[in-house]
Amino acid sequence: MALLLISGCRSSTATEFRPGAEGAGDPYFPKYGNGGYDVAGYDLDLRYDPAAGTLAGRATITATATQDLSRLDFDLAHLTVSKITVDGVAATASATGNELVVTPATGIPEGRGFTVVAEYGGTPGLLENKTLGNGGWLRTRDGGVALGQPESASTWYPVNDHPSDKATFTLAMTVPDGLEVISNGVPGPRATKDGWTTWRWSEAAPMASYLSTVVIGQYRIGTSTHGGKPMIVAVPESLPENGPAARSLARTGEITDYLASVFGPYPFDANGGVVVDDDRIGYALETQSRPVYGSTFFDKANPGVVAHELAHQWFGDSVALTRWRDIWLNEGFATYAEWLWSEHDGGKPAQQQFDTTYASTDWTQPAADPGPDRIFSDAVYERGALVVHALRRTIGDEAFFRLLKTWTSERGNGNGDTAQFIATAEKVSGKDLDTFFTAWLTGTTAPAL
Numbered sequence: 168m169a170l171l172l173i174s175g176c177r178s179s180t181a182t183e184f185r186p187g188a189e190g191a192g193d194p195y196f197p198k199y200g201n202g203g204y205d206v207a208g209y210d211l212d213l214r215y216d217p218a219a220g221t222l223a224g225r226a227t228i229t230a231t232a233t234q235d236l237s238r239l240d241f242d243l244a245h246l247t248v249s250k251i252t253v254d255g256v257a258a259t260a261s262a263t264g265n266e267l268v269v270t271p272a273t274g275i276p277e278g279r280g281f282t283v284v285a286e287y288g289g290t291p292g293l294l295e296n297k298t299l300g301n302g303g304w305l306r307t308r309d310g311g312v313a314l315g316q317p318e319s320a321s322t323w324y325p326v327n328d329h330p331s332d333k334a335t336f337t338l339a340m341t342v343p344d345g346l347e348v349i350s351n352g353v354p355g356p357r358a359t360k361d362g363w364t365t366w367r368w369s370e371a372a373p374m375a376s377y378l379s380t381v382v383i384g385q386y387r388i389g390t391s392t393h394g395g396k397p398m399i400v401a402v403p404e405s406l407p408e409n410g411p412a413a414r415s416l417a418r419t420g421e422i423t424d425y426l427a428s429v430f431g432p433y434p435f436d437a438n439g440g441v442v443v444d445d446d447r448i449g450y451a452l453e454t455q456s457r458p459v460y461g462s463t464f465f466d467k468a469n470p471g472v473v474a475h476e477l478a479h480q481w482f483g484d485s486v487a488l489t490r491w492r493d494i495w496l497n498e499g500f501a502t503y504a505e506w507l508w509s510e511h512d513g514g515k516p517a518q519q520q521f522d523t524t525y526a527s528t529d530w531t532q533p534a535a536d537p538g539p540d541r542i543f544s545d546a547v548y549e550r551g552a553l554v555v556h557a558l559r560r561t562i563g564d565e566a567f568f569r570l571l572k573t574w575t576s577e578r579g580n581g582n583g584d585t586a587q588f589i590a591t592a593e594k595v596s597g598k599d600l601d602t603f604f605t606a607w608l609t610g611t612t613a614p615a616l
Contacts, residue, residue, distance in 0.1 A: 184237035184274030191329035200329025223288030242321035310383030330375035399439035478504030499551020
């Protein structure tokens, strides 16, 4: 009996590792964010010395490779990395402008999870943008504040700084005793040692990096619960204890409940707000009106501003941008929330505010795809709100309010864009809305009423 053995060889091709892109592919801001990986979470353990204005600590970043990576970039400005590892193995790091280039000891295959640990420090500062306003880390008279849109996170930790890559966020911030720290999400236990206190915060829902924030200073912090969730409100000790800011913040739960009746269940594990008392920040906030998870920044505190910022918890935070050209989905709906709240609270009806705004709008400026220098323009905010109300008039109240809850439910904890919103509106209403959206979003003449 003969046994025939057949052997063969399988051809193989060596894996071709290549660098991740130095931008996320957003045409408005080509260098914002990075490519080649998707971040799952940021875990920061930092210490801030307000007397010296210095920040130091460690960032632990968990991610998954979306290609075979030979190296990857993070956005990082003003700060210097002293040590970095990838999966516990020493890697090399070099800085080019505001890019931190990380080269691991070996390539990272596509689909593999990995962990980067960076030890870093320095003097954080602002990212200057003459058109959009400065964002980043601002040293204040009693501490510091990190905020800004469309970018800011890169001034205080290594980050994939684009809203298309949402991630969870955990912060341990150590500051001198006597200062408070307010950040995103749910507060954790505090620990004090040798004249320093460590404050802990965590956000378990994925969030866009520009929403990550920290406020350090002397604050009166009120902690309670609302709807079974922590409610944290913070007002600077420099402001009156029962002044306009404190009185407006006190209505956060009431306004949240109303917006939840319109937009659907409140989407996060904590709620509240924080006021920053600094003239330099006042200008930035007035022009940028920045949303934050679990806390709301505003310079001219009133219930309408609270409604605007709380609306971002649904429109902009839970459902985040995919590209910055679609920012009207954030600001148009947040501005419309102001109109709805005004009507609900006994102020001007939404239709009256629509009529006034319609008459004064510059229709040559589009609400959608306004251009990178105009993402905070009136066209995005005010014309964006006109689009929302006009849509309500076109499809009727029943379909309109069902659309809002459908959008926030289907896209919650994710991202969305204008085309997807139009498709959802057509599905819910049963109407062809192409002509409507062309006229109201991007048309250059006033749409017929």
